[in-house]
Amino acid sequence: MFSWIVEKKAEIISIENWLFTIKEDTKELSMWQSIAHDWACMTLCEIWVDFYKFFAMEETLKRTNFWTKKVWDSFNVEKSVRYGDRMDWHFVTGHIDTTWEVYKIDKKEDNSKVVYIKFPCEFKNLLVEKWSIAVNWVSLTLVEVWDDFFSISLIPYTLDITNLWELVIWSIVNLEFDILWKYVNKRW
Numbered sequence: 769m770f771s772w773i774v775e776k777k778a779e780i781i782s783i784e785n786w787l788f789t790i791k792e793d794t795k796e797l798s799m800w801q802s803i804a805h806d807w808a809c810m811t812l813c814e815i816w817v818d819f820y821k822f823f824a825m826e827e828t829l830k831r832t833n834f835w836t837k838k839v840w841d842s843f844n845v846e847k848s849v850r851y852g853d854r855m856d857w858h859f860v861t862g863h864i865d866t867t868w869e870v871y872k873i874d875k876k877e878d879n880s881k882v883v884y885i886k887f888p889c890e891f892k893n894l895l896v897e898k899w900s901i902a903v904n905w906v907s908l909t910l911v912e913v914w915d916d917f918f919s920i921s922l923i924p925y926t927l928d929i930t931n932l933w934e935l936v937i938w939s940i941v942n943l944e945f946d947i948l949w950k951y952v953n954k955r956w
Contacts, residue, residue, distance in 0.1 A: 774844040774905055777843070777844060777845070777931050778791065778805075780837055783839060786824050786825065790820055790821070791819050792819060794815050798812075800812060802848050805845055806942050807944055808828060808864055810823075832864055833939075841931075845905075861947055865894075870883060871885060871937070873935065873936070873937060881922045882920070883920050883935060887917065887918065889916055891943075892915065896910065900946040900949075901946065902943065903941050906932055
């Protein structure tokens with residue numbers, strides 16, 4: 769389980785044979801631990817002093833934005849929660865529903881940004897204005913929802929501590945919709 773609060777950005781220093789190598793202080797990490805990367809929960813398969821590796825199988829590449837990543841790009845990362853940790857989060861599971869692309873970005877005078885993201889129409893019933901969504905692991909509120917795109921607002925702090933500052937038009941992002949809203953919309 770994860771709290772859905774980004775701990776930090778971590779740089780990719782190598783991608784080879786489906787193994788992603790991530791630059792990171794590994795003192796508190798252990799083999800087979802799960803760490804979320806842009807909202808995809810990945811299992812550590814190698815740990816060294818200042819980097820670790822995880823394997824991204826075909827299914828992961830098919831369902832996430834990992835296929836767009838290059839060396840020196842970054843992931844938003846979070847370790848799983850421990851028993852007794854405080855839970856400051858929205859209701860999502862860490863399993864990506866879909867990926868889609870940034871349609872437009874408006875930079876505001878206060879250094880915030882409004883990002884418009886296209887989405888497949890079959891997910892429209894899971895999007896409600898002022899409800900939650902996870903974009904590359906970042907817990908956000910939907911500002912507005914249209915037929916095939918929605919908007920989110922990013923404050924300067926979020927831009928500073930996450931990889932969302934790297935977004936440009938046509939960037940591919942990982943999306944997960946609020947699980948409570950999924951249950952409300954489930955058809956039996």
